[in-house]
Amino acid sequence: MHGKWGSIPTTALHENTVAASALSNELVAAEVCEALGLATGPLTVTPGRRPVMEIAGVPHELIRWTARRSDQIAACLAELDDEHVTAVDDDGEPKFLLVISEQARATLSQIAARETRPPKRETQPLAQLRAWWKASAILTSWVAVGVINSFQEHARAAAAAIRDRVTAVADVALAAVDVTATVFVMNDGGRFHRRHLLAEARRHLSLVLRGRRRDLGLDDQIVATAITTHCLDIGEPKTARGLEPGYRLYTARWALSDLPARRPPTPAPDPDRQPPADPGAPAAPRHRLPLNYERALLAGSSPTVMPG
16 A cells, blocks of 8 residues: 555454355355356254255255265364373373363364365366266265256256245345344354354345345345444444444343243254155155275276166
């Protein structure tokens, strides 16, 4: 600035990572859904945690098929967690606290990702990769071959059903209440900054709009309404930066006891059962893949026996 060299404000980038990620997820989903005629829907991945938005009509088993890398990292992280809490020094005393801190967990997660990272492969043509992905999905995901072969039509039918029964109305006033209550409950001590409200507003819009595009600045309108109507400014800035709107500290105008009881979280899908397309239909049991199929697939050859 002004002809002088400077550095990127990494602190501000780090602070706004969650809000930026929520915006990226929202915009990418909307662009994909609009271009292909799809919609999104909430999927509970971890019990007790907020659902994530996925493309509607994608079978759970197919999502699990794409999560093999995540499963490897999670398994390695569990081993590292155990090593961390059981580590002792030369005197036999525990080296670390039994409760893993957030900073230690972040470090262990990086180690797990690095240790499980597969070697890089040579560049392959897209057509060859798509053929490989399709064959792998048919052999290892246990999703019906007909669904995989007509995947886009299947997802479009699910999107049409969502559009018929879900009206995408982003009510700013109601959204402001929901966003403030969620941030108030989820943040330590009920204190938060504008960026926390902004990230939650974008998640709220993703849930309501189901892959539809929204008006530019709608997230900012929700945050502005939340701050002026439902929040108290409790910041006592000691620096000039503390006076900036993005660094003001807020809390809700209500007490926790004033909020309605939170509903228990939706149980996560059973990984050994195929979620039905129709919520009223029974789930089909999952079959395991014979060991020789997986070995042959990983080796890049054809299995000798087809599953029956």
